[in-house]
Amino acid sequence: MAERPPTTPRPDSGPYSETIAAIATASGRAGIGVIRLSGYGLLGFARALSGKEPLARQATLSNFHAADGCLIDSGLLLYFPAPHSFTGEDVLELQGHGGAVVLQMLLARCLDLGARLAEPGEFTHRAYLNGKLDLAQAEAVVDLIDAATTTAARSAIRSLQGEFSNAVNVLLEQLIELRALVEATLDFPEEEVDFLEAADAFGRLERLQQSLAKVFDRAQQGRLLQGGLHVVLVGQPNVGKSSLLNRLAGDELAIVTAIAGTTRDVVRSTLQIEGIPLHVIDTAGLHASEDEIEKIGMERTWREVERADVVVLMADARGGVGEAEQAILAQIPAHLKRITVFNKIDLAGQSAGFQEESDGPVLSLSAKSGEGVELLRQQLLRIAGWHPAEDVFIARERHLRALADARDHVSAALAHLPRLELFAEELRLAQTALASITGKFGADDLLGEIFGRFCIGK
Template sequence: MAERPPTTARPEPVRQTIAAIATAAGRAAIGVIRLSGQGLLDFAAALSGKRPEPRSAILADFTSADGSIIDRGLLLHFPAPRSFTGEEVLELHAHGGQIVLQMLLARCLELGARIAEPGEFTRRAFLNGKLDLAQAEAVIDLIDAATAVAARSAVRSLQGEFSREVNALLEQLVELRALVEATLDFPDEEIDFLEAADAFGRLERLQQRLGGLFARARQGRLLQGGLHVVLAGQPNVGKSSLLNCLAGDDLAIVTPLPGTTRDLVRGTLQLAGIPLHVIDTAGLRETDDEIEKIGIERTWREIERADAIVLLVDARSGVGDAERAILAQLPAHLVRLTVHNKIDLVPCAAERREHDGAIEIALSARSGEGIELLRQELLRVVGWHPSEDLFIARERHLQALADTRQHLETACEQLPRLELFAEELRLAQLALAAITGKFTADDLLGEIFGRFCIG
């Protein structure tokens, strides 16, 4: 008999009322305090003397225990289950001064609420079935979106587009597992039965669709995390000038003296909708200067964590022994580009060229000539393909998809040992289901929702 697909193992939600300031810290015209739990109409009456109608804003005076007015604002009530968390939700829209909001929050705690843990509102929405895990992660991705493209992609994930793709794959995988499990009771006919049911064709189509989803998820991962690029090279080759040119601002100090940059200088800009995190580093050279040595050590640590490295060389001298020594020490997996800077000082045009299998860009950070070539090459080497149907994805999602793909490939290798074939399909299903939370360990939930500030 075919095994039933895994269902979401969700504990009963905690019914204690939680409260938090839902708006960002700082002065503003309006600040919001959100509560979630049960019996919140009584809570509203104790706080304001009023019981608002569902989803209707009313003007109310928020009072302290002695009846004095803390503030006047709007009061909204969202009955369960038609709320963000699936529980009763109460919102206080008050003036945005931090002292006022802290006083209101303290009053809510006096009435029996407790401070919400990081991510607890969204976690309750997940536990109550209002969002799956991928959608819950999209909430923080939308809040943290650094570009318009990333924001639109996060909205698509929040609306469930990514989840629908994953669930469609799960349905196909469950159907395939059902076929395989059904044949285990007929050992003399199992392979013929699977061929008649086109089980192997189903598996091939499943792998193709999974490959397409993985490719889109990789693009979404770039939108979520951005691209970390380290500018490295000898002192005085123009790293700081290149950072300033890419950012369009004077982020780093530029002087004719070598060794000006002794610590990391960071800048973030948009590159075709991708957050590009550029790190200017200390020049790599032998030195007796203790401060400069610390900067060089930090440079190498940053290189280890980078997605790509841009090695700058002076166009007047080209790649020498010092540059080759730097290239030899780079991690093997690291995407690398060599940039010949200062073409404004030599008779050389801006261009992209390949030399000994390596990509080289000739440009001038001072004049900006050739900068667009570098931008386009960075996008190319990381595999970026602009599209309007992307969704935000995380490293966790990519790993789950990669594990699913590996189990399906292993399943193919196990034929005609049908029991092992069936086991790999089961493991593939578990890996894929973890994306939306149909099979997710509690410690993973803690890690995910712990990244929220409050919501």
């Protein structure tokens, strides 16, 4: 016999005593649209909307009515009683037709019944606060939605399923165990030497360092999948920047002519190399000019360079790196990774090639024929630090910073042995850094920043 949904008590007060509602599907014309509600005591909403009391976790065919009894739509009614739902609260979903007007009518009816419009990310925020997800898993929800490649999507689902959190929790358990031993020993200073030997403190920390390095590497790969690599093509006019963009993209995105200065604005394209999103930006040629439009284009070029991960300086293979190219190199920030590309080897009678020099890789290729372009793709991956792996999980910049902080504190702890007070403090700081990843310790402003980037309805 089907389960009869229980009546879930509503909290007495606070923001999470309110029922929230939102359109959970993307805007626009579609076959199906979903209204999602979360709160407590949602059976009353179900009865008011459909005249029915749905069974738990079963689709119920229903008509949805306005306050005056007029039919708004017909579709499916689904009810997930707390705590067995995405948010940990009662969740009600109305699955109807995907027209924008009918969805707004249904949403307005829910609001009239006492729900309020959900804030961006509030459903996932409630899932986090109710212990259904930790913070890293909650962030993986939006990463899965935003995934630009199949590799990124697979990594995001691994993080959503808890692989990243489990790896962090293993590190935390090792830290906590060691901290407990240290704190206990601090009460008996005469036994410090015995503790260091018996507890194998040095060996434990070395193993922890190795584990941290492995997790950091996996997270670093995931950060590439999540954000991709921003590559800016720079050089004088007519060296083939637009041709190279078109060759990499496999499409005629930028206008290519024999006339110098054809590109006067920024042209962008996102493509994939082995699952890594590559954001390639073609820019206006850099040269002395009194033309107002060209000056604006060159200003935009330098703004893109400031935001780049990698700068590709292009030069004509027939002329090499001259004074103009040297002047461009002098203005590129020293910390930026760079690749020098000699284009038009087909006109220079040269072959594709690669060599590593002190200031970065140097490649020879033909954007027109495609010869040597694969060398550039592989060098971009190498510079990014990518190496294919099946166990990568999506990570963000804040995760990398937290892991790096924990790594630094563990290294400092090793340096402080056998001074146990300083040793213990560094372990505490390492634990705090790691715990911020999953949200065991986290500031309210951090939570607001994270969930504020979600879409409404999620």
